[in-house]
Amino acid sequence: xxxxxxxxxxxxxxxxxxxxxxxxxxxxxxxxxxxxxxxxxxxxxxxxxxxxxxxxxxxxxxxxxxxxxxxxxxxxxxxxxxxxxxxxxxxxxxx
Amino acid sequence: xxxxxxxxxxxxxxxxxxxxxxxxxxxxxxxxxxxxxxxxxxxxxxxxxxxxxxxxxxxxxxxxxxxxxxxxxxxxxxxxxxxxxxxxxxxxxxxxxxxxxxxxxxxxxxxxxxxxxxxxxxxxxxxxxxxxxxxxxxxxxxxxxxxxxxxxxxxxxxxxxxxxxxxxxxxxxxxxxxxxxxxxxxxxxxxxxxxxxxxxxxxxxxxxxxxxxxxxxxxxxxxxxxxxxxxxxxxxxxxxxxxxxxxxxxxxxxxxxxxxxxxxxxxxxxxxxxxxxxxxxxxxxxxxxxxxxxxxxxxxxxxxxxxxxxxxxxxxxxxxxxxxxxxxxxxxxxxxxxxxxxxxxxxxxxxxxxxxxxxxxxxxxxxxxxxxxxxxxxxxxxxxxxxxxxxxxxxxxxxxxxxxxxxxxxxxxxxxxxxxxxxxxxxxxxxxxxxxxxxxxxxxxxxxxxxxxxxxxxxxxxxxxxxxxxxxxxxxxxxxxxxxxxxx
Numbered sequence: 175x176x177x178x179x180x181x182x183x184x185x186x187x188x189x190x191x192x193x194x195x196x197x198x199x200x201x202x203x204x205x206x207x208x209x210x211x212x213x214x215x216x217x218x219x220x221x222x223x224x225x226x227x228x229x230x231x232x233x234x235x236x237x238x239x240x241x242x243x244x245x246x247x248x249x250x251x252x253x254x255x256x257x258x259x260x261x262x263x264x265x266x267x268x269x
Numbered sequence: 270x271x272x273x274x275x276x277x278x279x280x281x282x283x284x285x286x287x288x289x290x291x292x293x294x295x296x297x298x299x300x301x302x303x304x305x306x307x308x309x310x311x312x313x314x315x316x317x318x319x320x321x322x323x324x325x326x327x328x329x330x331x332x333x334x335x336x337x338x339x340x341x342x343x344x345x346x347x348x349x350x351x352x353x354x355x356x357x358x359x360x361x362x363x364x365x366x367x368x369x370x371x372x373x374x375x376x377x378x379x380x381x382x383x384x385x386x387x388x389x390x391x392x393x394x395x396x397x398x399x400x401x402x403x404x405x406x407x408x409x410x411x412x413x414x415x416x417x418x419x420x421x422x423x424x425x426x427x428x429x430x431x432x433x434x435x436x437x438x439x440x441x442x443x444x445x446x447x448x449x450x451x452x453x454x455x456x457x458x459x460x461x462x463x464x465x466x467x468x469x470x471x472x473x474x475x476x477x478x479x480x481x482x483x484x485x486x487x488x489x490x491x492x493x494x495x496x497x498x499x500x501x502x503x504x505x506x507x508x509x510x511x512x513x514x515x516x517x518x519x520x521x522x523x524x525x526x527x528x529x530x531x532x533x534x535x536x537x538x539x540x541x542x543x544x545x546x547x548x549x550x551x552x553x554x555x556x557x558x559x560x561x562x563x564x565x566x567x568x569x570x571x572x573x574x575x576x577x578x579x580x581x582x583x584x585x586x587x588x589x590x591x592x593x594x595x596x597x598x599x600x601x602x603x604x605x606x607x608x609x610x611x612x613x614x615x616x617x618x619x620x621x622x623x624x625x626x627x628x629x630x631x632x633x634x635x636x637x638x639x640x641x642x643x644x645x646x647x648x649x650x651x652x653x654x655x656x657x658x659x660x661x662x663x664x665x666x667x668x669x670x671x672x673x674x675x676x677x678x679x680x681x682x683x684x685x686x687x688x689x690x691x692x693x694x695x696x697x698x699x700x701x702x703x704x705x706x707x708x709x710x711x712x713x714x715x716x717x718x719x720x721x722x723x724x725x726x727x728x729x730x731x732x733x734x735x736x737x738x739x740x741x742x743x744x745x746x747x748x749x750x751x752x753x754x755x756x757x
Contacts, residue, residue: 182632185632186632189635190612192619212646215653218577220652225652225655255599267610
C-alpha cells in the first residue's frame with residue numbers, strides 16, 4: 175500500500191493537524207518509507223493466531239460503583255488556556 | 270562537601286542514618302552540582318527550594334529515627350511524570366504552562382518513602398525518540414565523550430535527561446519510562462543501570478500516556494543495588510490503574526549478591542543477525558563467559574519472531590499514541606492557537622504544538638487505524654505480539670533468563686542519524702521486551718574502542734525482576750563501574 179498526497183491530506187485532517195501544502199510531498203515520502211519497512215510483517219502467517227490483549231492473564235479489576243473523586247471543577251479547568259466560571263471557553267460552535 | 274554527590278544511594282542512606290551528614294547537606298551538594306552542569310541540559314526545571322524544604326522534613330524524620338527507604342535521597346524526575354504544582358510537559362510545546370493539580374502514583378510513592386525532588390528532567394517529546402533530539406527544550410548532552418574528542422554525543426532517549434543526570438552525578442537516581450527501550454538504551458549509552466519492569470509492576474497513573482499497552486515506569490541508577498532500591502519504592506499495586514497487577518512488591522535488594530550458580534542463561538541466536546558489530550558481539554560473548562565462570566549454564570535458544578518486533582511496534586505504538594494524543598486540543602490544557610472556527614483552532618494548535626517526530630507518529634497511527642486498514646495493520650501487529658510472547662514462553666522451559674546486547678552501537682553524535690527508520694533501529698534489541706510485556710535490565714559491561722560505555726541486557730520472566738537484579742549484579746561485579754570523566 176502506498177500513501178499518495180491526497181491520503182496525507184485526508185489523514186492529517188482526521189488527525190486534526192494542519193499540514194502546509196509544501197510539506198505534503200515530504201510527509202508522503204516519510205510515511206511511505208515507514209510503511210514500506212512495516213510491510214515485512216506480511217511474511218508472517220498469522221491466520222490462526224489470536225491478537226494479544228493482555229501481558230499477563232489476569233481478570234480485569236473492577237471497583238465498587240461509588241463516587242471516589244469529584245466536586246472540584248476548578249481543578250479541572252485550572253490549566254485551560256481559556257476558562258470562565260469553571261467552564262472551558264471555546265470558539266462559537268452553534269449559530 | 271561536593272563529594273557527597275559521589276555516594277551511591279545505598280552509601281548515602283548509611284551516612285544519613287549514622288548522622289555523618291544531614292539530608293540538607295546532601296541536597297545542597299546536589300543543588301550546587303546541578304547548577305554547574307547546566308551545559309548538559311539534563312534538567313529543564315530546577316526546584317531547589319522544594320528540594321531544601323523536603324530535605325528539612327527528611328532531617329526531622331531521621332532525627333526521630335523514622336526515615337523511609339529513600340529518606341533524604343535527592344532524585345531527578347522525568348518530565349513525563351505529573352508532579353503537583355510543578356512543570357509537567359512531556360517536553361512538548363503543546364503542554365505549555367501545564368502544572369498538574371495531582372501527583373503521579375510513582376512519584377507519590379517516592380515522596381512517601383522520603384525522597385527529595387531536585388527538578389524535572391529533559392526527554393524526547395512525548396517519549397518519542399532514541400537520542401533526546403526531539404525535545405522542545407533542546408538536546409541533552411551525554412557526559413561521556415569519545416577518546417581525545419570534545420564533540421558532544423547524545424545520551425540516548427527517550428529518557429536522555431534521566432540517563433545524563435545520573436551519569437553526571439547531578440541526582441542520586443532518576444525516574445524514567447520505557448515504551449520500546451527508553452530506559453535501557455539511554456542507560457547503555459551513559460554507563461548507568463536501567464530497568465524496565467514487567468508491564469503492570471509500576472502504576473501508569475499520572476504518567477503522560479504514549480502507548481498505553483507498552484508504557485512502563487522504571488528507574489535509572491548508578492549501580493544495580495541502587496536500581497533495586499528505587500524500583501522497590503516506585504512499584505506498587507494501584508487501584509487507579511486497572512493494568513497494575515495485584516502482586517506484592519518483593520525486596521529486590523535481597524536478590525543482589527546471590528549466586529548465579531546453576532542459573533540457565535539463554536543466548537538467542539536471532540540477535541546475532543543483521544551485521545552486528547564485532548565490538549558488540551565480543552561484549553556479548555564476554556558477558557556470557559563471566560556468568561559461566563560464576564557457575565551459570567549458557568544455553569543457545571531461538572526467538573524466531575525477533576525481527577518482526579520492531580516493525581510491529583511501529584504499528585502498535587503510533588496507533589495508541591494517535592489515540593492518546595487526541596486529547597491535546599487547545600481546550601483543556603496547554604497551548605491554544607486561534608483559528609477561524611473550532612476545527613481550525615484544533616488544527617492550528619496541534620500543528621504548532623507537536624514537533625515533527627510526534628506529528629509523523631500521529632499520522633502513521635491515524636493511517637493504520639483508519640477505515641479499512643485496522644485488520645491489516647493493528648490486528649496483525651497484535652497477532653505478531655502473541656507470537657513474540659510465545660517465543661519467550663517456549664524459551665522459559667529451557668532457560669531462566671536471556672542475555673543480549675542492549676544496543677547495536679555506543680552513543681552517537683547529534684544529527685548523525687536523520688532517517689526515521691534508522692533511528693528506530695536503535696531499539697532493535699530492547700523492543701521485543703515491551704511487546705511481550707516482560708522485564709528487562711541494561712547493565713554496563715564494557716567500553717567501545719572509542720572509550721564509550723556499552724551495555725548488556727537481561728530479559729526475565731514476567732514479575733521475575735529479582736533474577737534480573739541477581740544476574741545483573743553478577744555481571745557488574747566483574748565489569749566494575751563506569752564513571753564519565755568530569756569536563757563540565
